[in-house]
Amino acid sequence: MVTRHRPQIFRFLLSSTRDVDLAETLTQECFLKAHRNWGSFRGESSAMTWLMRIAINLQKDHWRNRRMQFWRTTRTNSVDLDEASEWLPSGESSIEQQLLARERVKQVWTAVKGLSERQRTVFLLRYVEERELSEIAAATGLSEGTVKAHLSRAVGRVRLELGGKR
């Protein structure tokens, strides 16, 4: 289970936090927690959805603790948007296309940064992890209608950032 799901959990946490070290730490905690609570997993959802739910809760707890430790708010290892946008799919043929794609990816990151925690989680689960709405609902503990609403607002925000209609 660890071998199969660890990269996806890590990827979700990395995109949520933009912090490689933090994503690794939270991924480890996620699997440790899953191992400890394996007995309580009833199989109502897939193991991946269950793991994703643990990861979301760990991430929430982390930010909540971070807010409580107000003196540490200035210290963050999150990479800036330029660095996050450096990674590009290799399909772009020309340099101009690459630059344009990088700029677009940076704009999406900017929009994602401005989203609320829930909107960001839902957006990343849908468009990066390609989860179904029902899976997102199960992982976040929200209803499908709420997931749709969050997703709609998040996409609107991305559209706006890209300079299009809302």
Place this chain on the structure above:
Amino acid sequence: MSGMEKQGNKMDKLTDPFEGRPADAEDVELEQVLKSFKLSVHAWSDAAYSRPRTVQQTVRRRSWRLAVGWALGCVLVAGSVSGGLFERQHQIELKQRADRQRAAEQRKQVQEQQARAQVTDEDLLADVDSDVSRQVPSAMEPLAQMMAGDETK
């Protein structure tokens, strides 16, 4: 169906995942951008996941400095808090002492007033008694003199 085709189909659905509106040029562009974003995150994650892990040696001196700083900070905080508490307790005691003194003074004043009032009543009663026994109407004056003369005899 290959993995990429499956992903492509999913991305088509993702542009407008629940309303099914016809996709216009802007939606096609958005779809492309979201696809690039996804691939970018995947590439970043793959690179970060497979990077060699390095364990950084912690610098002990810094941790000692940090510990000393924390200890000093704790002492300062504890000192200022206990000083504040002591000062507050002292103020409360002073206030209680002043209140007790004021109450005692008030009690004393009330007692004095009561004592003074009692003396005044007794004097008044004595005056009335003496007035009643000594003064007689003028018509009875000869009789009173006679009685005084008898008493001297």
